[in-house]
Amino acid sequence: MIRTVKIHNLLLIFIILIALAGPCWCASLNNVNNDSLMTEQGDDDFFEDLYGDDGDVDAIADPLETFNRGMFWFNDKCYFYVLKPLACGFRVVPEHVRTGLGNMFDNLKSPLYAVNAFLQFKFKRMASETTRLVVNSTIGLAGFFDLADSLWGLEKKEEDFGQTLGYYGVGEGFYLVIPVLGASSLRDGLSIIPDGYADPIYWLANFEATLACKGVSMVNRTSLDRDTYESIVEEQLDPYLFVRDAYTQHRRGKVAD
Amino acid sequence: MKNLFVVIMLLMFSSSVVGAAAPAISVESAGPKVQIRATVDAILDELHAEDEDHLLKRQKISDLIRDNFDFKIMAQGALGRQWRSVTVNERARFVELFIDQLEETYLGRLRAYTDQTVSYGSENIRKNRAVVETFIEDAGVKIPITYKLLPRGSDWLVYDVVIEEVSMIRNYRSTYGDILRRKGMAQLLEDMAQKIDDLKKRNGAEFGENHDAKQA
Numbered sequence: 001m002i003r004t005v006k007i008h009n010l011l012l013i014f015i016i017l018i019a020l021a022g023p024c025w026c027a028s029l030n031n032v033n034n035d036s037l038m039t040e041q042g043d044d045d046f047f048e049d050l051y052g053d054d055g056d057v058d059a060i061a062d063p064l065e066t067f068n069r070g071m072f073w074f075n076d077k078c079y080f081y082v083l084k085p086l087a088c089g090f091r092v093v094p095e096h097v098r099t100g101l102g103n104m105f106d107n108l109k110s111p112l113y114a115v116n117a118f119l120q121f122k123f124k125r126m127a128s129e130t131t132r133l134v135v136n137s138t139i140g141l142a143g144f145f146d147l148a149d150s151l152w153g154l155e156k157k158e159e160d161f162g163q164t165l166g167y168y169g170v171g172e173g174f175y176l177v178i179p180v181l182g183a184s185s186l187r188d189g190l191s192i193i194p195d196g197y198a199d200p201i202y203w204l205a206n207f208e209a210t211l212a213c214k215g216v217s218m219v220n221r222t223s224l225d226r227d228t229y230e231s232i233v234e235e236q237l238d239p240y241l242f243v244r245d246a247y248t249q250h251r252r253g254k255v256a257d
Numbered sequence: 258m259k260n261l262f263v264v265i266m267l268l269m270f271s272s273s274v275v276g277a278a279a280p281a282i283s284v285e286s287a288g289p290k291v292q293i294r295a296t297v298d299a300i301l302d303e304l305h306a307e308d309e310d311h312l313l314k315r316q317k318i319s320d321l322i323r324d325n326f327d328f329k330i331m332a333q334g335a336l337g338r339q340w341r342s343v344t345v346n347e348r349a350r351f352v353e354l355f356i357d358q359l360e361e362t363y364l365g366r367l368r369a370y371t372d373q374t375v376s377y378g379s380e381n382i383r384k385n386r387a388v389v390e391t392f393i394e395d396a397g398v399k400i401p402i403t404y405k406l407l408p409r410g411s412d413w414l415v416y417d418v419v420i421e422e423v424s425m426i427r428n429y430r431s432t433y434g435d436i437l438r439r440k441g442m443a444q445l446l447e448d449m450a451q452k453i454d455d456l457k458k459r460n461g462a463e464f465g466e467n468h469d470a471k472q473a
Contacts, residue, residue: 059431102398155399226395235362235456237448238432245431246423253422 060185060248061174071177072240078180079229087222098220100144105217106156107136107143112198116159120167128154158254161195162188166255175244183247289387289406289413290380296325297375297391315364315460322363327407327414328356334416335429343442351442354449355429361456387413 062068090098110133117125132148140147148154165187166172173186181192196202201210236242303317332355333340340348378390378401387406392399402420406413417426436445 058427059434224398231365234459235365235452236432237436237452241432241435242428245428249423249427250421 058245058248060172060244062244063174064176068175068177068244069240071179072243074179075177075182076233076239083218083222086219087225090219090223093223095224098224101220102217102224103136103140103146104143105213105220106146107133107140108200109158110136110156111200112195113157113159115198116161116164117157119164120159122159125157125159128157129159132156160188160191162191162251163255165191166251172248172251175248183243185248185251188251287411288380289382289404290377290389292325292413293389293391293404293406293415294377296321301375318364319360322360325412325415326359327409327416328352328359330407330414330416331359331426332356334426335433337430337434339434339437339442347442347446350446351449354446354453357453358449358456361453361460364460365456 093101110129114126114129114133117123117129128148132146132154135148135151136143136146146156149156162185170187172188176184176186176189178184178189178192184192199210201213205213232242233239300318300321303314303321306314329352332352335355336343336348336351343351373393373395376392376394378392380390381388385408387408389404389406391402391404393402394400400421402418404415405417405419407416408414417424419425433445436448440448
């Protein structure tokens with residue numbers, strides 16, 4: 001009990017810290033880059049027009065690159081020596097069953113999405129996620145079938161706490177590769193903790209069972225994937241840079257929508 | 258009962274008329290969505306073609322891609338601001354390598370997405386830019402893929418592909434920018450050439466394998 005209270009306090013401090021520091025930090029970063037660009041880019045607004053803004057302004061800060069690359073290496077080994085073999089073995093289960101299982105794990109995230117939609121005043125999404133949870137949990141057989149989507153086109157809309165913080169102007173801080181979980185940022189990485197409280201499994205099962213569920217979910221997801229990570233490793237000059245930028249763009253898109 | 262039959266007949270007839278007329282209209286206007294749809298469908302057809310030499314298959318897909326993508330603009334975008342700080346020779350070499358590498362990557366990707374269904378979303382034309390939404394559906398997951406196009410004569414050419422909010426060109430630019438800063442242009446060009454060699458070996462081998470597996 002004491003332990004959880006402590007974690008709570010620590011978390012609160014962290015969130016307040018990034019809430020305060022994040023926007024200022026990002027604002028100052030952007031200013032610096034914009035100033036230096038003004039003179040160099042000058043008339044060349046062609047790319048800016050065509051591809052959004054310049055790559056340098058876009059880049060996420062990565063002061064922990066050495067550590068992050070180490071974690072990236074570690075996760076790469078975990079993927080190829082642990083996760084992938086397990087996922088390949090799991091493919092004995094017919095694909096439609098695995099898709100259904102994936103839907104069940106997704107269904108458990110509906111409360112999280114609904115709460116965060118609410119926190120961002122996206123009431124339509126909140127209603128949609130709540131409907132999805134109710135419909136899919138009941139006639140969708142505990143989420144095995146995504147009936148809310150197939151019947152009424154109520155598509156899953158991911159809204160997590162990292163996106164909520166982003167909505168309120170909290171910057172991503174810097175890039176962070178988390179062991180096992182992979183690409184993240186200071187903001188999104190810390191948001192995993194409050195996100196955990198919106199997970200029904202956390203309230204229904206003990207720690208070991210929750211961890212086991214996460215493991216199964218991860219193996220299942222990998223079993224359905226068509227070697228995305230393998231292609232990245234094969235095709236990219238520097239997979240670390242590819243993942244870092246893809247993560248950043250993806251999250252920024254999610255925060256903006 | 259007889260009335261119902263007539264109604265059904267009428268409905269079927271009218272739908273077949275609409276069905277027949279629709280492509281004719283699309284060809285005339287040849288909007289970006291129509292073009293993307295035609296290209297993607299042609300590539301998928303080509304991939305599904307069972308009894309065809311895999312080298313020929315590769316060539317046909319490659320032609321389809323080259324006809325519909327503006328590789329020079331893409332290469333320029335992938336180098337971004339650095340474009341102006343490298344020599345003309347380096348630019349030419351970069352464009353050449355970039356095209357090769359993009360093609361090999363795209364061919365590799367397609368290999369992974371043969372049994373998935375592609376659906377088409379909205380088309381948005383603003384001034385001289387167009388955005389076409391498509392979706393690849395795979396094992397219950399819907400992946401949005403957006404094509405960005407520029408007009409070229411009466412056609413539209415793709416200049417960027419955005420997959421789940423991730424712009425491919427911006428992604429390349431961030432990687433190239435980083436390598437340029439650390440190692441310089443000469444090393445970047447060398448790395449690219451090496452990577453293309455590896456990809457060519459892989460794609461060559463796997464297109465062959467795929468072909469054999471389908472025959473068996």
